[in-house]
Amino acid sequence: MSHRVKISPSILSADFARLGEEVRAISEAGADYIHIDVMDGHFVPNITIGPDVVKALKPYSDRPFDVHLMIAPVDPYVDAFADAGADIITFHPEAGAHMHRTIQMIKARGLKAGLSLNPATPINILDAVLEDLDLILVMSVNPGFGGQSFIESQLKKIEEIRKRIDEIGKDIELEVDGGVNFDIAPRVIAAGATVLVAGTATFKGGPTAYGKNISTLRGQS
Numbered sequence: 001m002s003h004r005v006k007i008s009p010s011i012l013s014a015d016f017a018r019l020g021e022e023v024r025a026i027s028e029a030g031a032d033y034i035h036i037d038v039m040d041g042h043f044v045p046n047i048t049i050g051p052d053v054v055k056a057l058k059p060y061s062d063r064p065f066d067v068h069l070m071i072a073p074v075d076p077y078v079d080a081f082a083d084a085g086a087d088i089i090t091f092h093p094e095a096g097a098h099m100h101r102t103i104q105m106i107k108a109r110g111l112k113a114g115l116s117l118n119p120a121t122p123i124n125i126l127d128a129v130l131e132d133l134d135l136i137l138v139m140s141v142n143p144g145f146g147g148q149s150f151i152e153s154q155l156k157k158i159e160e161i162r163k164r165i166d167e168i169g170k171d172i173e174l175e176v177d178g179g180v181n182f183d184i185a186p187r188v189i190a191a192g193a194t195v196l197v198a199g200t201a202t203f204k205g206g207p208t209a210y211g212k213n214i215s216t217l218r219g220q221s
Contacts, residue, residue: 006032006195007214008066008175011057012048012146013199019053023060026202029210033066033088035177035197037146038081040071043095044144051077051084058085066197068116068177070143071095075102082109090114090137090175093125103132114175118143119151123160133172135195136161140188141178146199150179155191162192185217 009031014022023034036054041047054065064087071077072095081089089106093099093115106113114135117125119142126136138158141148158176165172176188177197185196202213 005189005193005218006173007202007217008033008035008195008197009202009210009214010035010037010146010177010197010199012037013203015203020057020060022203022207023057025207026210026214027061027063029207030214031063031202031210033064033195034061035066035068035199036086037143038067038069038071039144043072043092044070046144051080054081054084054086064088066090066175066195068114068137068197069095070116075105078102078105079109082106082111086111088112088114088135090116090135092116092118092143093121094118099125100129100132103129107132114173116143116177117157119154123157123164126161126164130164130168130172131170135173135175136165137175137177137197138193139178140176140180143178148179150181150184154178155187158188158191158193165192180217182216186219189219 009026039046039048066088067086068090074091074095103113112134116137118139140150140154173195175195176193180198181201
């Protein structure tokens with residue numbers, strides 16, 4: 001597999017008092033995507049940001065906005081985040097009654113559609129929709145907070161999903177989010193991930209370190 005590994009820094013670990021500048025700095029440092037964690041205090045136990053913040057950040061980066069909706073219900077907010085500048089919208093199968101309809105809504109806006117699997121969400125949830133997806137996000141922590149430790153059992157899940165993607169021959173990105181640091185990154189890449197979400201590991205050391213952090217995560221240093 002010859003995919004160049006993409007890095008999608010999670011702005012959850014950025015300095016929220018200067019968020020625009022942080023997004024500009026990670027973009028200039030070589031980030032491939034900007035990962036935006038949207039939490040509602042209901043589907044997950046934390047509250048983060050809404051569409052207005054996404055819209056405000058858009059001028060600070062030319063990188064695709066990788067928007068992870070950890071909200072329920074999800075359907076009423078797809079248009080708002082599309083209007084705000086999302087390029088990829090990822091949601092959880094548990095966040096709505098009709099997973100396929102949500103994918104259709106996202107695609108109808110011309111965006112890439114992603115499905116996120118929590119650590120306890122079984123892989124067979126992908127069976128009916130795999131061909132329709134552009135991205136699969138494996139959560140290697142339980143969603144809600146940054147800075148958690150990687151759950152080892154998710155490596156096997158990544159490997160199994162990689163096999164399924166390869167079997168159908170579709171260019172679906174396999175993204176991993178949760179506890180991805182410099183030690184975990186090579187193992188996740190070896191398991192078949194093509195996009196790494198990293199918050200703490202990317203933003204560690206301030207703006208002058210972002211470039212090196214991103215290169216290290218990608219396995220280039």
